[in-house]
Amino acid sequence: MKKTILLLMLSVAIFSCKNSEEKNTETEETTVENVQKIQAYKGDFISSDGALVLMGPNYIYGVKRDLLSEGLSKQVAAIKKNDFDMVGVIVKGIVSKNTDKESEWEEIITITEIMRIADKPSEIDIKLNETEKKN
Structure with missing residues (x-):
């Protein structure tokens, strides 16, 4: 009788430990997935005609408008010399x-x-030279 009760308690303990390990693995995967989505991006930021754009060497993204992006836009506006200037950001x-x-x-x-x-x-990648018109 004692062996049966001991065996029953041992099997319950093993199954409950296995179940909690599965739950911890799911939580870790979800956390790792969220952390992997946040990345650093280096590129040129432009704010022109209400559009916010981040352009990198192999991507171009629209920027979602919120308080942080509006603040970035204001900081970049203080640096720009004209409406079409882009400013490097990370x-x-x-x-x-x-x-x-x-x-x-x-x-x-x-x-x-x-x-x-x-x-x-x-710096501008392509410069256009304007020539004077001769009459």
Whole structure:
């Protein structure tokens, strides 16, 4: 009788430990998944005609409007020399599919942290030379 009770208690303990391990694994995976979504992005930020854009070497994202992105826009506006200047920034954010029907961006970034803003506008990749018209 004692052996049966001992065996029964031992099996209950083993099954309950196994169940709690599965729950901990699910929690860890969910946490790791959320942390992986927040990444640092280095690129040029432009705010023109109400559009906020972050352009990197191999991506272009629309920027979701919120208090943080509006603050970044104001800081960049103080550095820009004209409306079309872009300013180098490093931000942390989450990139997601765009659900806003009015916006044409496929993916948008929600900025979670502003890490660095350049002191001057980015250099222009292509310069257009204007020539004088001769009469």
